[in-house]
Structures are given as C-alpha cells and as structure tokens.
Amino acid sequence: MTSDRIWASLFERLKTTTGADDKKLLFLAALPVSLRDFRENQTVLRDGEEPSECCLIVDGFCVRSKTIPDGRRQILSIHIPGDLPNLQNLHYATVDHDLVALSDCTLAFIGHRALKELIRERPGVGEMFWRDTLVDAAISREWLVNVGQRSTYNRLAHLIVELRERLRLVGRVIDNTFAIPLTQEQLGEAMGVTSVHTNRILRDLRIDGVLELQRGTVHILNEHKLQELAQFDGRYLHLSPSS
Amino acid sequence: MTSDRIWASLFERLKTTTGADDKKLLFLAALPVSLRDFRENQTVLRDGEEPSECCLIVDGFCVRSKTIPDGRRQILSIHIPGDLPNLQNLHYATVDHDLVALSDCTLAFIGHRALKELIRERPGVGEMFWRDTLVDAAISREWLVNVGQRSTYNRLAHLIVELRERLRLVGRVIDNTFAIPLTQEQLGEAMGVTSVHTNRILRDLRIDGVLELQRGTVHILNEHKLQELAQFDGRYLHLSPSS
DNA sequence: GGGTGATCATAACAAATGTTAAGTCATGGG
DNA sequence: CCCATGACTTAACATTTGTTATGATCACCC
Incomplete structure (x- = not known):
C-alpha cells in the first residue's frame, strides 16, 4: 500500500478540523509505520495491555468497548478510517478498555518513540494530536448525554x-x-x-x-x-x- | 489567599498521578492567576462561550452539564479541588457544555497566553496537562459504562x-x-x-x-x-x- | 416565629425496557 | 445442495423506571 493511501483519511480530517498545512502533514507521512490486517471481531488491543505503538485506522471500523464483571458490555466509541483510537497511550501506559475490529480492517501502527520524537521537534504536531484527543473526549461526553437523556x-x-x-x-x-x-x-x-x-x-x-x-x-x-x-x-x- | 493554597490540591494530585517534581510545579505556581468566587448554582462557563482562560478549582465543587432542547440535563462530570475542568479550551475555542458551581466555590483563572507560553518553554508541563485531559476522558468513558450498563x-x-x-x-x-x-x-x-x-x-x-x-x-x-x-x-x- | 421555596419522601399508575422463547432468514462450508 | 450458524424478528410477560401528585421537612429571610 502506498504511503498516500495510509494517511489519506487522517489528513483529510486534520485539514478540516485543524487547518493543518501540507508541511505539517509531510512530517507525519515520513513516520515509519507497520501495517497489519485484522479480521472482523478480532481484538486489536486488550484491556490491561501496555502497547508501545499507536494505531491509525486505514480502512474498516473498530470499536472501543468495556466489559464489566457480570458480562455486560458497553461500546464506548465507534472508530472509522482516519481515527487514532489509542493516542492516549502516549501519556499513560495501560489501555483501560478493549479495541475490537468491527469489520475486516487495515491498521497502521506507529511507534511511541518515533511519535514522541516528532512531537518534541515539532510542537505543532503535538498540539494537533492533543486537540484530536480532546475532540475524542467531547464525543464521549455527547454519548453520555445520548445514553443518559435521550x-x-x-x-x-x-x-x-x-x-x-x-x-x-x-x-x-x-x-x-x-x-x-x-x-x-x-x-x-x-x-x-x-x-x-x-x-x-x-x-x-x-x-x-x-x-x-x-x-x-x-x-x-x-x-x-x-x-x-x-x-x-x-x-x-x-x-x-x-x- | 496564598499561592500555596491556590495550587495545593492540583499539586497533590499531579505528584501522585504524574510523579511531577517540585521544579515543574514551581513553574506552574509562578503563573499569574486571578481568583474569583462563585456562589452555589452560579454558571462559570456557558455553552457556546469562548473563554480566554482555563480555570482551576481551588475550593468547592462544580459540574459540567449539557442541556438538550427538550430541557433534560445530563451531568457529565463532577469536579473537585485540584481539577482543571476546561483545559480543552486551550486547543479549541468553544465550550460545548455548561460549567456550574455546585457549592460556593473559589476558582483560579489562568490565561491561555501565559499557559501556552509555559508549555512551549517546558514541554514537560504540556505533557502533564495533556495526560490530565486524557484521564478526564477516561473518566467520561467509565461514566458511559456506568450509565449504559449498570x-x-x-x-x-x-x-x-x-x-x-x-x-x-x-x-x-x-x-x-x-x-x-x-x-x-x-x-x-x-x-x-x-x-x-x-x-x-x-x-x-x-x-x-x-x-x-x-x-x-x-x-x-x-x-x-x-x-x-x-x-x-x-x-x-x-x-x-x-x- | 411564621411564611416561603427548595428539597425530600412516598404512593399509584403509566410507559419503557428487559427476559425468555420461538421461529425465520441469510450465508458460507462441507 | 443441505446443513450449521449467527443474525434478525416477534410475542408474551416481568421488571424497571417515569409521571404525576401530595405531604413532610428543612433552611432561610423578614
């Protein structure tokens, strides 16, 4: 797969939401990634793991979910191409939920080390990702409204x-x-x-x-x-x- | 009020959660803040506003809440001394919910400009705050589990x-x-x-x-x-x- | 020290949602 | 082609939760 196709959805989204310029995005596209395919229902990250990479959804759908002791499961968010569903592990080690492929998926994994280096060199990239995680949080809050009140x-x-x-x-x-x-x-x-x-x-x-x-x-x-x-x-x- | 009392709860929390050293915290304590008191039920931030400051809860309780058109209201989170309930506005302008004082409260307001400058000079401070917003997000997800499944x-x-x-x-x-x-x-x-x-x-x-x-x-x-x-x-x- | 408004408490009934169970419908593998 | 499987559909009934209403209690103010 070409680098273009890997980053396309994320870049489209970032251009709209952060007004990111091509230069900033080129630094991203230069990051080393490893592609991995997942099948429907396959678990990408398991509750309790400590991943050393963040993943980018290139194609397909994933969900975050949490299962409580009695077996009931809550889906926390739905993730689509261009999403970075575990950016949070850049700043704390443990995943506190599962990440599961809803459909056959292609994910790109980006090592924390490389990502942190880029952020240190280009603070603007860090701000962009920080913002991304903040919007992710805003979506969770809206889901809370949805489940609690509608x-x-x-x-x-x-x-x-x-x-x-x-x-x-x-x-x-x-x-x-x-x-x-x-x-x-x-x-x-x-x-x-x-x-x-x-x-x-x-x-x-x-x-x-x-x-x-x-x-x-x-x-x-x-x-x-x-x-x-x-x-x-x-x-x-x-x-x-x-x- | 002394600077010590203003920052005490936040520092206690950050020491436990991020292992922050005194040096990092001293930079924070040097930030210019303006104190403001709020009475029970007073609105601190209103949905749609674009604040130019972040606030730190020095004393008292606040909630974030969202009201939907039919009047129903969802409380999104409960905030206690040491919390920074609108750090997210560092990276996007609009508050998408209300912030309301539950009890009589003392809040310290920190200008975005000063905060951003500190973060630029001390990336470690930025990482600490980024982490803080990520934990805030994790709490929202747990609330979603709570409301959806228990x-x-x-x-x-x-x-x-x-x-x-x-x-x-x-x-x-x-x-x-x-x-x-x-x-x-x-x-x-x-x-x-x-x-x-x-x-x-x-x-x-x-x-x-x-x-x-x-x-x-x-x-x-x-x-x-x-x-x-x-x-x-x-x-x-x-x-x-x-x- | 008596009013006033918010909060708390409880009941009767209505509506939403869960549980269990059964049958139908697609789809892919042998 | 037929079977096995998971997903969908529906129904009857149980349980949870909402709605409305009415008092009781508490805090506060004049």
Whole structure:
C-alpha cells in the first residue's frame, strides 16, 4: 500500500478540523509505520495491555468497548478510517478498555518513540494530536448525554447522524448512504439497551419511514424527520479550526 | 489567599498521578492567576462561550452539564479541588457544555497566553496537562459504562466510590465520610434517571445498610457491600505515573 | 416565629425496557 | 445442495423506571 493511501483519511480530517498545512502533514507521512490486517471481531488491543505503538485506522471500523464483571458490555466509541483510537497511550501506559475490529480492517501502527520524537521537534504536531484527543473526549461526553437523556428512538437517530457527519469528513458517504457495520446487538451495546429493544426501535424507524438499516448499510428515507429526532448539534465535533 | 493554597490540591494530585517534581510545579505556581468566587448554582462557563482562560478549582465543587432542547440535563462530570475542568479550551475555542458551581466555590483563572507560553518553554508541563485531559476522558468513558450498563443501584455505588477515590487524592475524605453536594435531582441527572427514582435507590441503599446521604455528606455504613455493588476497578483513573 | 421555596419522601399508575422463547432468514462450508 | 450458524424478528410477560401528585421537612429571610 502506498504511503498516500495510509494517511489519506487522517489528513483529510486534520485539514478540516485543524487547518493543518501540507508541511505539517509531510512530517507525519515520513513516520515509519507497520501495517497489519485484522479480521472482523478480532481484538486489536486488550484491556490491561501496555502497547508501545499507536494505531491509525486505514480502512474498516473498530470499536472501543468495556466489559464489566457480570458480562455486560458497553461500546464506548465507534472508530472509522482516519481515527487514532489509542493516542492516549502516549501519556499513560495501560489501555483501560478493549479495541475490537468491527469489520475486516487495515491498521497502521506507529511507534511511541518515533511519535514522541516528532512531537518534541515539532510542537505543532503535538498540539494537533492533543486537540484530536480532546475532540475524542467531547464525543464521549455527547454519548453520555445520548445514553443518559435521550429516548432510545432519538438516541439511535443521534448516533446515526453523528456517524454520518464523521464519515462524510473522510469521504465515506455516497448518496446519503453509508456503512454502519454493527449488529443489532452491538448497536444495543452502544446505546445501553438490549438487542431485542434495538430491534423494536429499528422497526419503528423503518415503519415511520425515517431510515432503513440492512446488512450494515444505512439508507436515509426522510432526512427531515431524522434531523428532528436526532436534535443533532455538531458543535461538539469541533470541525472548524476556529471553534 | 496564598499561592500555596491556590495550587495545593492540583499539586497533590499531579505528584501522585504524574510523579511531577517540585521544579515543574514551581513553574506552574509562578503563573499569574486571578481568583474569583462563585456562589452555589452560579454558571462559570456557558455553552457556546469562548473563554480566554482555563480555570482551576481551588475550593468547592462544580459540574459540567449539557442541556438538550427538550430541557433534560445530563451531568457529565463532577469536579473537585485540584481539577482543571476546561483545559480543552486551550486547543479549541468553544465550550460545548455548561460549567456550574455546585457549592460556593473559589476558582483560579489562568490565561491561555501565559499557559501556552509555559508549555512551549517546558514541554514537560504540556505533557502533564495533556495526560490530565486524557484521564478526564477516561473518566467520561467509565461514566458511559456506568450509565449504559449498570443497574441504578450499582451505578450510584460506583459513582460514590469513584468520587471518594478522587477526593481522597486531594485530602478531602475524613473518617470515610466526605461531601457530595448534589441534590437528589442532580444525582439523577448524573445517572440518567429522575429524582424520584434516585430517591428510591437512596432509600434502598439506606435500608440495606450500605450508606447514608444526608445534607450533602456521605456516610459509608458497610464498606464491603459498597465495594461489591460498585464493582469498582480504579485503573481508569491512572493514579500511578507508570500506568 | 411564621411564611416561603427548595428539597425530600412516598404512593399509584403509566410507559419503557428487559427476559425468555420461538421461529425465520441469510450465508458460507462441507 | 443441505446443513450449521449467527443474525434478525416477534410475542408474551416481568421488571424497571417515569409521571404525576401530595405531604413532610428543612433552611432561610423578614
């Protein structure tokens, strides 16, 4: 795979969110990476590990998740191409959750040492990544609002709109149709409800003509209704460098 | 107020979590700050603002919260002395939630400009703060698990144990008794349930001899039962510099 | 020292969500 | 081609949680 394809999604995103110039990005592209493929459901990082690399999602979907002693599992975030789901391990050793491939995935691993060196030489790169982790935190807080306060019906609409906005940034939305390769059980784990209830809500959304979800692909049927349900205010994504 | 008292809680925490040496902390203590007092329920930062300072909680409790259009409110985090609840605004302009004083509070405001200068001169200080925001994010993820997967009964136990661990770090736990100055309605907003239901759960915990909450003060009655309910694994707080 | 408003407490009932169970539908492997 | 498997779908029923309402209690102010 060419270096271009490895970095493309991340660079697209960073250009929009931080206004990064090509020079800064060239330093990144010069970092040594090692590519590794993962299959659907394969664990990338396990709770308790102490990785010596950060990973960049080149292609495919991953989730962070946490399993509590009684076996229940919460999906903490959905990660898409261009995401750096464990940048935090640059500053503390232990992963405190799992990172699992949702679909077949290609990941690029970047050694902490090389990354830290680059950041030391180019503080601007560090600021960019710091910001990235801060937006990641803002997304977690919005998920907390979603799970804590919105009805499951609205909650699912919000989750889908957020994912669409993020996918759009990296060119993964075509004809208002995009991938969300979660099973109903996994969607439930992201929303804090059971798979049975997720099924009910999906049925309602289908019957109400809002959207359809088939084999991991979302089709929006009524954009206006969807917006109304999601009450989506994307400011928390901080898409513009100045916000 | 002396500079010592202003920085005491933050320094205590940073020494434990990052192993920061006195030298690094002296640079911090040299930063110009402006003190401001807030009364109970006063808003410190409002959703949408673009502050030019970060604030340090010197004394008292604050919460971050987010209100959705239908009026429901989610408390995103509880902040205690030593916390820096809006460090994120160093790297993006807009606050995407409210910051509200839970009790009468003293806050120290530190200008972005001075802070950024210090970080440029002392990258180690920047790394320490970056880490701090990463732990803040890890706490948000744990709250997501709490709200999404634990029963309300266990959820409240977990919230209380987490708060106790964090308060202990800054010397605010005496005789296993500590402050949690949230009304039942606010506790409900933190857990994603109504105040009526919060009241039910508190009654159950009282009847079961686990703990009592009176006028904002927690008394642990049965430590063993509390642990059992909370299933608390504090690794996500990353209290040790090496984890 | 009596009003006033917030908070706490509790009950009855309604609505949302979980549990269990069963059957259907796709898909890939032998 | 058929079987095995996982995912999806639905229903009946149980449990949790929300809603609404009503008093009780507490803190504070005039």
